[in-house]
């Protein structure tokens with residue numbers, strides 16, 4: 021059994037990586053796309069292929085004002101995917117007057133990233149993106165980013181956080197952590213309590229003693245997660261998972277830490293970040309070589325895996341019934357006008 025691509029908001033690029041006028045080709049959701057920022061600063065994501073004769077707008081396309089110009093014959097499209105100029109035609113093609121002729125993905129810029137809404141039937145966004153407050157707080161550091169491309173469906177990577185038994189075998193945890201899951205529509209909160217060497221108020225590690233550390237991980241749909249450590253050692257992380265195809269994904273971690281902490285606590289925060297990165301590298305060979313076990317043989321110590329899977333199943337839709345003129349349906353409703361269902 022293979023898992024389809026779930027619908028949701030997915031991070032495509034860091035905001036800082038796309039200056040006004042920039043154009044980039046992208047491939048996510050098994051679809052070729054073009055990402056660009058108009059001169060007024062607005063980011064757009066559209067399907068890649070020009071409706072005229074099929075050039076890829078992300079390879080040589082140029083931003084002019086608030087339009088994207090095709091590299092092949094110079095036709096211009098605005099951010100909604102509507103053709104606004106054909107430089108050599110006496111009359112605009114009839115379809116240009118009928119509305120967008122390129123699908124334009126709903127886009128938002130939040131948490132220092134550019135997000136696109138993906139739905140296999142081009143249904144408009146069903147929820148809004150939440151903010152990780154630390155990412156806009158001047159008392160927290162600029163983000164420290166890590167990314168990977170991994171051969172795995174995204175559901176499998178998300179399951180990692182509730183699969184508590186693997187923390188001991190794969191990551192060498194001192195004991196199986198406790199996980200408590202709360203589900204609320206597209207949101208999921210997992211509280212993990214794990215045993216670790218104690219840290220005193222000066223930030224010295226006391227290997228003779230242990231203490232319980234608390235980690236709160238929140239998921240907002242299938243593509244966004246945040247992690248905050250609420251012990252003495254504070255760091256916050258935005259984790260994004262974006263499907264490249266149904267079986268391949270891009271994983272990005274962006275960490276921030278308080279600016280005004282002692283050198284010792286800063287060193288510990290860096291150690292914690294390095295440890296989380298190391299743990300992902302330990303998970304990757306398992307994810308890339310495993311198969312999806314649709315009917316797993318679970319035991320009582322496995323953690324809330326079945327609960328996680330029931331929650332995740334709400335993000336699947338039947339992609340086979342995509343309507344033919346899908347572009348028109350969705351582009352006429354920009355995300356800010358879409359009804360958001362919590």
Ligand code: FES
Pocket residue numbers: 070071072073074075090091092093094095
């Ligand atoms: S293919 Fe784009 S303008 Fe001709």
Ligand SMILES: [Fe+2]
Pocket residue numbers: 180186190191299300303
């Ligand atoms: Fe893991």
